[in-house]
Amino acid sequence: MQPLFLLFLFSFASSSRLAENEVDRLSLLAFKAEIVTDSLGNLSSWNESLHFCHWPGITCGRRHQRVTVLDLQSSGLAGHLSPHIGNLSFLRALYLQNNSFSHTIPPEIGRLFRLEELFLHNNSFGGHIPFNISRCSNLQYLDLYGNTLSGELPTEIASLSKLQVLDFGNNYFYGIIPPSFGNLSSLWWLSVFGNNVHGGIPNRLGQLKSLIHFSLASNYLNGTIPPSIYNLSSIKVIYMFQNNLHGTLPPGLGHTIFPNLETFIFDSNQFAGPVPASISNASNLLVFSISSNKFTGKLPSLARLSNLYRFSLFKNNLGNNEEGDLDFISSLVNCTNLEVLSIGFNNFGGVMPESVSNLSTKLRLIYFYENQIRGSIPIGVGNLINLERLSFYANLLAGTIPSSICKLNKLYGLDLQVNELSGNVPSSLGNLTSLSNLYLNSNKLNGSIPQSLGDCRFMLDLDLSHNNLSGPIPKQVINLPVHLNLSGNQLTESIPMEGGNLQHLVILDVSENKLSGEIPQSLGSCTSLTTLSLRENLLQGTIPKSLSSLRGIEDFDLSHNKLSGIIPNYLGSFPFLHNLNLSFNDFEGAVPIQGVFKNASAVSVVGNTRLCGGIPHLRLPKCISKQSKRGLSPKMNLIISISCGAVGLVLVLSLALLYQSRKARALKSTSGSSLGVSLLKLSYGDLLKVTDGFSASNLIGSGSFGSVYKGVLNQHEEINVAVKVLNLQTSRASRSFISECEALKSIRHRNLVKLLTACSSIDFQGNDFKALVYEFMVNGSLDEWLHISAQGVDRPANLPKNLNLTQRVNIAIDVAYALDYLHNRSHMPIIHCDIKPSNILLDSDMTACVGDFGLARYLQDASCPSPLHESSSNVIKGTIGYTPPERVEEICDPLIVQIEESSNSTNPRSNRRNHAPNDRRRTVVECLTSIARVGVACSVVLPRERKDMSNVVAELSLIRDVLTGTRMPRENL
Template identity: 50%
Template sequence: MNNLTGTVSPFFGNLSFFQGFSATYNNLGGSIPNSFGQLMKLSFFSVQNNRFSGTIPRLMYNLSSLLTFSVSGNQIQGSLPFDIGITLPNIEVFIFADNQFTGSIPVSISNATNLDTFEMGINKLSGKVPSLEKLNRLTFLSLFLNHLGSGETDDLSFLCSLTNTTYLTLLDINGNNFGGKLPKCIGNFSTTLSAFYLDNNKISKNIPTDIGNLINLEDLRTWNNKLSGNIPFEIGILHKLQYLDLSQNKFSGNIPSSLGNLTALTILNLGNNNLQGSIPLSLGQCQNLLRFYLNNNNLSGTIASEVIALSVSLIILDLKANQLTGVLPIEVGNLKNLEQLDISENMMFGTIPTTLGSCVTLEFLAMRRNFFQGVIPSSLESLRGIKVLDVSNNNLSGNIPKFLEFWDLQILNLSYNQFEGEVPTKGVFKNVSATLLKANDKLCGGIPEFQLPKCKYLNSKKRKMTLTLKIIISTASGLFGVTLILLLLFLYSSLKKRNGSTSSDSNLNVSYQSLLNATNGFSSTNLIGVGSFGSVYKGILDQGRHTVAIKVLNLLRHGASKSFVAECEILRNIKHRNLVKVLTICSGIDYQGRDFKALVYEFLGNGNLDEWLHPTPRTNEAVEEPRKLSFLQRLNIAIDVASALDYLHHHCQTPIVHCDLKPSNILLDDEMVAHVGDFGLAKFLHDATQDCSTNQSSSIGVRGTIGYTPPDPFLLWERQEEETRNDTQNEDPNGSFNIQECLISVLEIGVACSTQYPRERMNINVVVVQLHKIRENILKTSVHNATTSSYSGDAQVHMADDLSWRLPS
């Protein structure tokens, strides 16, 4: 650590008792003298970070006394001798990184059984890595940035030879040509492993779930490979992880909620994959994050406030190029240390939150290609450190804020909005290459290079006259409008009296604007569900007279337009008490000039069946009993669904197959009557008999959602409660309402409907009959018990009431 220059004198080779030589971090050059090969007692030799060149003297590889041999950070060439592990039997630290070594790693290296540190990174080594099974004392293995591996399936087989290395703490093989699958044996590495670098290779397939065994792992990087499948849930077990980078792979599926357990994380990068679903709320627990990347995936849903405010220390938040919707939560203002925010190329809407002005350290703000509207808030004036501001391709309007000309901007992109008025002329606005204003037709002025029309100014007198005229016109228009509305109301009232009350089935006249208003700008607070092809919002139309559910199609999703057409075609041909009723549709364009399609349904106040079967914890769970369904309610719902399917299959002009029947597509009204909805994948079966008798597993191919819904364990708890009541009442068990027997009967029907071949399955009209019989048997038993039991409590009466109101007329 001085400024020594020149070369090392060969005179050192004459010092026969010489044991150690260290000249690190200087400017020494030339070759290492050959005379050093004569120092038979030399145990420590380190000349790292100098300017040495040439090759290592051949005799130095024969110094069996060497324990530390470090020449990293030079320009030394050559290859490692094939017998190096034999000629240096006592070597402990071997650091040859950052040089120009070529050739392969000798097989004999495994004979150096005392080796603790082996670093050969940043060289030009090639070939396969040999077995290292005898290196049981190895703690550091670094081979990064070489040409090792050949992209073949067995490139990583050497990793399994490290499972006996009980002290391994760092394993770095990034930046090579390793291919094939990551072997399962990595789960058998020493639990002392804290850093594992696999990035920039050609590793394919999935990460083994056994990685969850590496409980002391702090740094895991696999970016820029060909890894696929789901991100293992088991990564969430690695509680000490601080750095997790799985970006630039082919991971699919949802982000595991278990990642929220990684509360020590400072870097989380899952960008550039094929991840789907919503951003887990559990990530809000990662309060130490500094950099968070989810960019370039297929994520959908909204950005929850718990996620956007996940860490006050956050420096970078990158969510661009997904399919996120909803508004940007106001909690973004809590990110006081944020320097980069990118939410571009999503489907977000609403206004830019004024709280964004609290992020005073912002340097990069990109919100392009969304549906944001309104003005640029004046609160953003405090963001004086911004270098890049891109809000292009939105619905923003109003004047360009004057404060932008006082910012030290390098790029300002306001293109493809609805800004109007005069363009400022100072600051970034003096640079046409740095300021982009394209497709804002109402802008004027600015420097001549923008080629905008001159602004037209009115003198004071003309402005007053113009303002007066506008007031007169507005007042007259308002009076005329009020008169017209009163007249229409009078005519409507008269018509209603003449014809009786209007039908609830009459279509509502809706537009994009009316739906925007009905949902508070498609606010996230109005969002009640997200499906495959769009989002569903609760809305209020016609001054509060109609509460509706509005399904807004995500037309960027492949198949969404086709789904819209299919659903419209199906819904206009069907009508049944157990089908969701569509009130109207809206097909037009939004304020961005893009296609807009939505369906407006009747609003059913008890949500969907999935929410009842699998309730999620609520904020007020401590004071509110979780919702659950009784066995009888479940049976009633099953009958409702079966009745709807019977109608679709047998009582329509052309039979209809739903193709995506699942709990989330079954909605419940205020009286818990079930309604089947979402006909986006439904099909007309124009020849109802063409496939019914064939010996095949499906007539139209696999469609909709694939999965398994297990019985809910509450069913057995209800049975236990019933048995407890029976014991209390001393009733005859044979005459009691036996949930288990009824449940078996229902499940037998389910199994009969699920056999492999369609011709062997129970017909839906038979299903309806059988389910009604089960319910009638329950009713008979329960009414009998209610009338004969000496117990006069509310339970028996309530049981009878619950059954009787749902009986068919």
């Protein structure tokens, strides 16, 4: 009897275990069902052919065969996190970081009482943190960095007594830091970086005696740092930058206070007073950065900081503009690991110390700009063989530019502008083949421009303006950079524009020289030009017809020359031209009235005595027709005068009545919103109609904050539009609406999606309604083209189903142009914050336009030399990745090489430069490697070290030229 009883118990236990295992299996399948994108195919084998414990990403316990670890990090997943995750009751670790999960974190996660590690960082989770996460009593690691979570920081977290890592960074939390966080006695990592948290730092955080990493940066914290914080003797890393904190640094910093300190970043606050001398005792210090504060006085000796990697004092009031201010430089000679030295925008005076030449040979970046430093540039600066960027601009340096600089073969940026340097521009600068930015403007340099600068084949910005340079402009130089400024010199002869790859030139300024001859016809091939200034020279002849191809021109200045002929009508067709100066020449005939000529404040034609017509505000005489010049009889003149007068009277009365009618209609119109400019006025009812009741058949897609529908507006003609309807139940949808309106109302670029209007109204049930109406992009999003399985894109029959490499590079260039405009050329720098394939839209000719500015942010601090300089962009969201260029064939889309090889064999023009398939393949691989390098340069950890978007445009353009055969491939493209 006993054996039967035992057998019964065993059978019952087995069936119970099987039932529990089945719960895990079904829960995993429910998890899979919520995934809409599985780009790496990790979930494809989650099926009946294999036990779930052997599915990719699953780890089970040996005894019960229950799921203990779910690891799908960096798997290219998109979708929602299923609430069935809460049924995996044995789960101890959940790793879903670096994916594209959206929606909310399900509250069912609070059931996982065995959970120890929860990593959800770098996704798109929104909403609030479930309050019942406090039931996960064994939780040790909670990492939610880089999502779109919002709400107040949950006080319930404080009950997780075993918590060691707590990271809320780069989200949208608001409110204050709960003082109860001070109860997390096991915590060694606390980060609330990059949120909207305000108020002061709670004194109780000083109880976290185990804390090693402490980050409250990029918030709205104010007040002083509580003294209790300085008792955290275990601290190694402390980030407090970009807040509104004030006060002074304690005298014992680095000695008795934070004796284990390795990283100390207090940039962009209101701290004042001296830098404590005790900092010299912080022998473990790697990074010390106090930029953008109000520190004063002299620096102590730093001789003991032998491990120092980065030292940044940028934008303070340090130094007294006297000798001895730079004595600390000599003490840095012992810092053999130093790579970054930034003391710009201070009040350091005295002579440039020769000891600069003896600094670490690992130095990559030296910024001494905007001080009062005198003397000459040390000849020994050539010893710093790893230097990549050297900036001494806006000081009082004199003497010549030392030729020893030519030894710095890794140098890509040399900025010596606004000093008192004299002598020639050294021809040896042509040896710096990596040089991409050279600024020597506003000095006292003389002699000719060396032709050897043409050997700097990666030159992007060359500014030699406002010196005493003479002689001709070398054609090797003018064909080289993207931005070229030679204004304010004594240059002579004609503008050499023959040959070369002029289509890369974006800015050309040769004004205030003595250039003669005619405007070159070949200037029309500079199709990327946005700024062209030829003013104050001796140019003659007419404006050539070839310039009609400069469709992207924004600023065009030909004033103060000897030009003649008529003003071409095509200037009025340039869509982006907002400043046209033709004054003080000898132009004749009628002034056009279309385009830029409609705006008198955007056009200047004064000093041209033979012009006529134009809009009334230009106050030019009326043009006289040829028939009037031949003369008519007095009787005929009288008849014409009376007739014209009568017609004119009728027209005036008609226009007056029309004006009053339109004004009355405008006063009656109250529906819709026009963002403060003359846009379409649409109500909720209008949008309901044009989208066929927001029908599912017109649904284009949906995102975090709403859905997008296709519609047709019947105005004077049918206009296809995309209507983005905000889901106002989502916590940040209203903020997204405001952000997008604020960003798009003041920017305009051919590579930005055009916003037609916005509607802020109520629906027929009385609920709030907000929508944005865009120009419809017929070829959908880049995401749909990159993923062949995507549906819903009506591709024209003449377009291939796959994008070849040249098309992809063209799209990348379009996006780079858009970002360059946002970062560097809009009235205030704008950071998009959400660049991804689904937000890049393609029009009928596959031109890419960037859309969705719901997360866009203005960069308020424009005082830095570059909008993205130093720590000013540390707040920006984004996922940082790394692609080793030497693995490019393994990680790129395999279709790319196949398509290129196929087109090479069928298209005879593709072999113009590459005569063999192997040559073509090698060219493609080299281009892919170069693209990868650009991507890596845009993704480096420190924002100020990332490649500027104007440089990205130029480098991608060069890569495209090699692909299309208009430029020969070269080593290390």
